[in-house]
Amino acid sequence: MINTSIGLIGVALQADKATAASAPEYVHGLTGGQVFKLDRTVESDDVSCGVRAGTDSHIESIVPGADFDTYGYADALPEYFYGAMGSIASAASSETGYYDHTITLGDLLPYFTVWGRIGGEYTKVAGCKVSELEMEFEGNSPLQFGVTMLGIAATMGLASIPGSIDPSCFDGYYIPTGGTFKIDTASGTPAVAPVTKGSLTLDNACSAIALAGQVTPGDIEEGKLTSSGSVTVKPDDLTLYKKMVTGSGSGTTPTGVMVYGSFEWTFTHSKDSKCALVVSATNVPFTADFPEVDPAGGAAEIEFSFDNIGVAEAAGSPVTITVTNKVEEYVS
Amino acid sequence: MKATAIKQFTATMSGRVFRCKEGDALEADAKTIGQLEAIGLVTTKSVRKPKTTRKAADND
Numbered sequence: 001m002i003n004t005s006i007g008l009i010g011v012a013l014q015a016d017k018a019t020a021a022s023a024p025e026y027v028h029g030l031t032g033g034q035v036f037k038l039d040r041t042v043e044s045d046d047v048s049c050g051v052r053a054g055t056d057s058h059i060e061s062i063v064p065g066a067d068f069d070t071y072g073y074a075d076a077l078p079e080y081f082y083g084a085m086g087s088i089a090s091a092a093s094s095e096t097g098y099y100d101h102t103i104t105l106g107d108l109l110p111y112f113t114v115w116g117r118i119g120g121e122y123t124k125v126a127g128c129k130v131s132e133l134e135m136e137f138e139g140n141s142p143l144q145f146g147v148t149m150l151g152i153a154a155t156m157g158l159a160s161i162p163g164s165i166d167p168s169c170f171d172g173y174y175i176p177t178g179g180t181f182k183i184d185t186a187s188g189t190p191a192v193a194p195v196t197k198g199s200l201t202l203d204n205a206c207s208a209i210a211l212a213g214q215v216t217p218g219d220i221e222e223g224k225l226t227s228s229g230s231v232t233v234k235p236d237d238l239t240l241y242k243k244m245v246t247g248s249g250s251g252t253t254p255t256g257v258m259v260y261g262s263f264e265w266t267f268t269h270s271k272d273s274k275c276a277l278v279v280s281a282t283n284v285p286f287t288a289d290f291p292e293v294d295p296a297g298g299a300a301e302i303e304f305s306f307d308n309i310g311v312a313e314a315a316g317s318p319v320t321i322t323v324t325n326k327v328e329e330y331v332s
Numbered sequence: 333m334k335a336t337a338i339k340q341f342t343a344t345m346s347g348r349v350f351r352c353k354e355g356d357a358l359e360a361d362a363k364t365i366g367q368l369e370a371i372g373l374v375t376t377k378s379v380r381k382p383k384t385t386r387k388a389a390d391n392d
Contacts, residue, residue, distance in 0.1 A: 082344070089343035089350075089373055102371040107346040315366020329342040331349050 002119035009035050009068060010115035010161045011079055013330065017219065020126035020153070021113040023163035026076035031144070033068030035116025036123035038154060062215045063208040064125045064154035066114045072135070072143040072174035072267070074275045074325040078103060080147055081321045082330055083112055083130030084202040085225070090329040095274045100324050104317035109204060109222045114149060115161040122160055127152030129220040131206035135279070138197035143174045143267055143277070150206050150220045172271025179268050183231050185244035185261035185304060188282035193233050193240065196301065198265060200229035200279060200319065227281070227318040230305040231263050241302055244286050260312075261286045261304070278322040283312045333365045334358070335374040343368060 010024025041060040049055050078101040082088040086106025093100045109129045116123040128151035137143050181198070182190035205223030233240060239249045246252065247259045262282040269275035284306045291300035309318035337352035344350075345364040352358055358365075358374065368374040 087343070087345045087367060089341055089345070089368060089371055091339050091341035091373060102373075104367055104371065106344070110344070110347075313366070315363050315370055317367065317370075320371070331342050331344045 002121060004118060006117065006119050007035060008117040008161065008167060009066070009070070010163070010165070011076060012113050013079065013082075014111040014113055014127070017111050017127055017152075020124075024113075024115055024161060024165060026073070026079060027115075027161060027163075027165045027167045028070060028073045028076050029167055029169035030068045030070040033066075033146070035066055035068055035114075035118055036125065036154070036156070037065045037067050039063040039065070059215055061208070061210050061217075062154070063150055063217055064152070065128065065131075065148070065150040066116060066125060067146075067148045069144060069146050071169075072145055072277060073168035074171065074174065074269060074272065074323070075168050075327050077145070077174070077277070078321075078323045078325070078327070078330055079112070080130060080133055080145070081323065083110060083149075084133035084204060085317070085319070085321070086110070087317075088330055090327075090331070093274075093324050095324075098274050098324055098326055099328050100322055101327070101330065103321040103323070105225060105311070105319075109206075111220075112149065114151065115158070117161055121156070122158035124155040124158055125149070125151035125153065126155075127217075127220065129204070129206050129222060130202075131204055131220075131222075133202045134199070135201075136197070136199035137176045137265070137267070140175065140177045142270070143176065150208055150217070152217050152220060154216070172269055172275075174267040174275070174277045175270050176267055177270075180264075180266040181231075182264040183233060183240065183261065183304065184263075185240045185286050186247055186249075186259045188260070188262045190262045190264045190280075194235065195265075196232050196234055198229065198231045198263070200227065202227055202319065225318065226307075227309040228305075228307045230303050231286075232301055232303045234299045234301050240304070241288060241290065244288060244304065258285060260284060272326075274324065275326075276322075276324040279319065280321075281309050281319045283316070283318065284309050333360065333362045333376070335360075335365045335369065335376045336378075337374050339373060341373045343373065 012021035208217035
């Protein structure tokens with residue numbers, strides 16, 4: 001039996017593409033998904049050979065990776081955000097023994113080695129890049145993350161996950177409770193609003209590079225970063241909607257000029273009040289549907305969604321993520 | 333483009349690692365310096381060296 005309730009994932013930053021890490025830097029639990037994934041393409045050979053049936057098949061490609069859901073563990077989370085965005089800067093926080101890690105858009109994505117466990121089976125995928133990172137929150141439920149990684153080399157049948165790091169799941173995770181949620185639909189300065197839920201997806205459109213004579217990828221290459229998601233608000237009035245459509249809270253007619261908004265979400269930590277996670281964007285092309293009438297009543301909710309946050313200046317970042325935790329740095 | 337570290341930090345920007353202490357000078361492309369400046373780790377304005385540093389430098 002493979003006990004699916006026993007799952008664990010380990011991750012470590014690689015020095016370069018060719019050098020797999022020897023042991024995880026962080027090990028943590030997950031809420032679902034696959035710690036080891038093989039996208040294996042099998043094609044039937046289209047040959048007529050004197051019988052009314054095919055003959056052979058061949059393996060066209062194998063792309064290893066991992067695709068899992070997890071909570072926001074304070075130590076491991078910046079590693080995944082760095083993997084999705086490409087730049088990280090770490091400096092001492094105002095609290096002694098804590099550090100602020102600011103993650104922004106970078107030109108190159110780093111490589112990771114990922115170890116997985118399901119039941120008594122252990123796996124490893126080296127040369128991984130973060131293809132997609134999703135986060136979502138609603139109410140007071142723990143912040144949920146979805147991580148999709150594509151890799152180069154897969155290994156099964158390991159005896160264990162190397163090293164002796166305690167899983168992060170025993171140290172708490174990021175939560176919305178007590179956090180601050182801000183949005184403005186027509187400026188780069190968001191204000192506190194009655195936000196009910198939100199989501200953000202960082203999609204690097206990674207693809208595996210196939211080489212002749214090699215079924216596993218020669219490399220994983222990233223594409224353009226697309227930052228999409230939504231912020232749902234239960235507003236007292238239509239000011240946010242009017243700002244988005246007209247450019248002003250007192251506007252009366254829609255404008256053809258694009259109006260950019262902003263959001264800032266601050267999350268707290270379930271066990272350490274000095275840990276924090278701040279996700280912000282200041283150049284957000286929001287769109288939303290006008291609220292619908294409901295005979296049953298209740299307060300209207302407006303979902304402000306965005307498909308592709310751009311940057312307003314050369315050194316800008318579509319999204320900026322700041323994680324405060326006890327890890328000094330992520331760059332080896 | 334040149335800048336001066338405002339505080340001690342470690343950063344990886346576009347695959348290049350920067351390890352700086354307060355007052356260190358660093359040189360990188362304008363985009364990287366702009367990113368570090370935007371998050372308050374470096375400044376491109378001239379920074380007056382702390383008195384003790386200047387004194388030590390004078391003695392060298």
